[in-house]
Amino acid sequence: MPSPNCQLAAALASRTAMENAFGQLRPHFSNRTWLAPANRYAADTINRLKADMTNPTAVAGADLSQYVAASAPLHLLDGWTFLGRAVDASLRGDPDTARHLAYYAELRAAMALLASEGLGVFDKQHFVVESSMPPSMIRSSSGTHAIVWDLLKAWCVLPKAADLIGQIVAVGGVPLASWIGHFGIATGNSLQPVAADWLATWGLDLRQFHNDRGARNEASYRPSGLLQNNLVGSHLCVDTVADLWRVLEPAAMGQFEVIDSYLLRLCTETIFSSVTVSPNKSAARKRYRLEVDRMIANVNLGGNRELRAFLLRGRQRVDSEILRLARKSDPPSAPDHHLQVLSRAALLLRIAGGACALLLRAGGTSGSNLRFWWSHLGEMRGYWDRGSAPQNLTDLWADTEQALDQLDATQSRLGRRANLLKVRQETKNEAGILGECERIGLWGINV
Numbered sequence: 527m528p529s530p531n532c533q534l535a536a537a538l539a540s541r542t543a544m545e546n547a548f549g550q551l552r553p554h555f556s557n558r559t560w561l562a563p564a565n566r567y568a569a570d571t572i573n574r575l576k577a578d579m580t581n582p583t584a585v586a587g588a589d590l591s592q593y594v595a596a597s598a599p600l601h602l603l604d605g606w607t608f609l610g611r612a613v614d615a616s617l618r619g620d621p622d623t624a625r626h627l628a629y630y631a632e633l634r635a636a637m638a639l640l641a642s643e644g645l646g647v648f649d650k651q652h653f654v655v656e657s658s659m660p661p662s663m664i665r666s667s668s669g670t671h672a673i674v675w676d677l678l679k680a681w682c683v684l685p686k687a688a689d690l691i692g693q694i695v696a697v698g699g700v701p702l703a704s705w706i707g708h709f710g711i712a713t714g715n716s717l718q719p720v721a722a723d724w725l726a727t728w729g730l731d732l733r734q735f736h737n738d739r740g741a742r743n744e745a746s747y748r749p750s751g752l753l754q755n756n757l758v759g760s761h762l763c764v765d766t767v768a769d770l771w772r773v774l775e776p777a778a779m780g781q782f783e784v785i786d787s788y789l790l791r792l793c794t795e796t797i798f799s800s801v802t803v804s805p806n807k808s809a810a811r812k813r814y815r816l817e818v819d820r821m822i823a824n825v826n827l828g829g830n831r832e833l834r835a836f837l838l839r840g841r842q843r844v845d846s847e848i849l850r851l852a853r854k855s856d857p858p859s860a861p862d863h864h865l866q867v868l869s870r871a872a873l874l875l876r877i878a879g880g881a882c883a884l885l886l887r888a889g890g891t892s893g894s895n896l897r898f899w900w901s902h903l904g905e906m907r908g909y910w911d912r913g914s915a916p917q918n919l920t921d922l923w924a925d926t927e928q929a930l931d932q933l934d935a936t937q938s939r940l941g942r943r944a945n946l947l948k949v950r951q952e953t954k955n956e957a958g959i960l961g962e963c964e965r966i967g968l969w970g971i972n973v
Contacts, residue, residue, distance in 0.1 A: 528680035531665040532673070536680035539644035540657035541690070541885075547595040547655065548889030550588070555891075558898040560596040567593045572649050579651060579663065587660030594646035594655055595889075598638050599882045599896075599971055603903070605634030605875050606967035612868050613770070614961030616763050619946045621864040628864060629731050631871035636674045636729055639878040642885045643690075645677050652677075675732040682725035688718040691725075694880030695786045698833065699778075700825050705790055708824035709797065710817050716797045723796075724789075728852060728874040731867050758861040760949055761942040766865045767960055768930055769847035770872050775927075776920040776969040785876060788846050791837050794818065814838075848872055879970035886971060893919065893972045900968055907964055919972040922965040929956035 528536075554562055561568045566586040567575065571593065578584040608631035615624035637647055644655035645664075652664040652673050666673055681687055692703025706712045726733070777783040798814050818837050822830060835841040844850075848869035856863050886892075893900070901915040909922065916922070936952050937944070950957055 528676040529666060532676040532680040535645060535652075535654040535664045536643075536677055536684060538656045538662075539640075539654050539681070541643050541686070543591065543655045543657050544595050544598075544642060544644045545885060545888035547588075547591040548598075548885050548891065550592055551596055552889065552891060552895065555895045555898060560600070560899070561589075561592060565589045565592060572651075575648055575651050585661065590646070590653060590661045591655050594641050594644065594653070594661075595885070597646065598641040598885055601634045601638035601641060602875065602878050602882050602971070603964060603967045605631045605638060605871070605878065606963045607631075608634060609868065609871050609875060610961045610963030612864070612871070613767050613963060614957070616864060616868065617767060617946065617950060617957045617961070619760075619763075621758065621861075625858065625864040625867050628867040628871045629735065632729065632731050632867065632874055633671070633674060635871060635874035635878040636678050636732060637670075639874070639881050640674065640677050640681065642878070642881040643681060643686075645681070647673055647677070671732070671735060675729065678725065678729050678732065682729075683718075683722045685715070685718055687725065688715075688721040690881060690884075691721040691877065692717050693884060694877060695789050696781050697783065697787050697790045698825075698830065699781070702786070702790060702793065705821060705825060706793060706797065708821045709794055710820055711801050712797050713801075716800075717793070719800075720793050720796050725874075725877070728870045728877070730855060730870055758865065759942075760944060760946040761937065762862060763865065763946065764933060764937055764949060766847050766851065766869065768933060770869070771926060771930055771960060771966075773846045773848065774872070774876065774966050776923055776966075776972075782876060782970070785846070785873075787833070787836060788849055791839075792845070792849070794821070794837065875967070876970070879967060883971045896971075903964065904968070907962065909962070909965070919965075919969040922969055926959060926965060929953075929959040932956045933960070 551560060554560060566578075566589045575585075575590075578586075608627045612624045612627035612631060615621075615627060640647065646653045646655065646661070647670055650667055650669055652666060652668075653661040654664055655661045664673075664677075666676070668676065689703070692706070693701050695702035697705065703717065706717050709716075773785040773788065774782055775784055794817075795814075798817065802810055802813065815838055818834065822834055822837075832841065851862065851866045851869040852873055854860075854862075854866045856866060860866070886896075897915070900919070904910050904915055905912050910916065933949075933953050933956050936949060936956075940948055940952070
């Protein structure tokens, strides 16, 4: 259970206050900066907060709120960076480094999500941004790893967490909340337990390493070669990486149609199972088909046969690889544990990215406003030359798709028993591109 102080902070945190704070950042973007030069916390943040806490009235509330708002998309892109390096380590047959980096991707995803909600994490001083109130300190001396899990666990069970996921996940341009609203057997709060379960599952490693610091230290700080762990098959590693990219293919307005379709299917199935008790499986399947048909018709997508077939598992019956791996809860000694952590981080980053995109949109910010930031980041990462950034960040998908096609062709030709050495020898350029998960973060907030 999260601490009472974290529960109170999660309840008080105001997304509206963060939207207002993000809107206040816009004048600085034309000067190619996130914060005003005079913002007290723009540099040496932790030490200045420590100094201010000796006299709480000295805390610069507006400066701190704006810092937390700016930190949300920045934490997000750092999270995608960590995930990309975890992917690269996986493709190099280095599960220990992949696990370490994927864990930090998951941590940054949670920090980005919490920041977008008004919960700022700063070493051992943490703040909640409330509505119409200056930021207040959360009464907790927990460090980053512990407080992030406590706050995420406290926040994810609240109705506003389900409301946010109901806005973020969208299929056919229709938010998940609207889909479930037209799902006849759903009630007003049907989405809440589903959303809480997703967030708790995708933050599993934050919970495990919070509860067991020794396990985190073992994963991050102990020499990795003392024990010879079983290796995961190269085909599973390659399949997981390919699946991660394909389900996060960009759609219009920063949406992720593929993974969101899987989430819609899981959501309707979970809700149906929770309210339907029938010993007759045939009758239950028939009723489910009727409910799905009504839902699609009510959302005015009645002619969408492909979506109907998908939701009824007549097409792509098996869940995506990252959803399957994310549900597993094996110990770090499991051969595919690093892929489990990587999958959970990717899913949590998808939600955090949606939360940041909504924050930007509500703050009146578009991708063009942030061009000073993402164009420079792309130059540093070597995605484009100076001054030649694409007009639409979804253009980054083109060479990603080519890399995936080449990887698929190579694995098919070599056979599923080929080791990673052979796969990498023939796909060095493609493997490099697939380790650039910052691309996903960029097209996800291209609002």
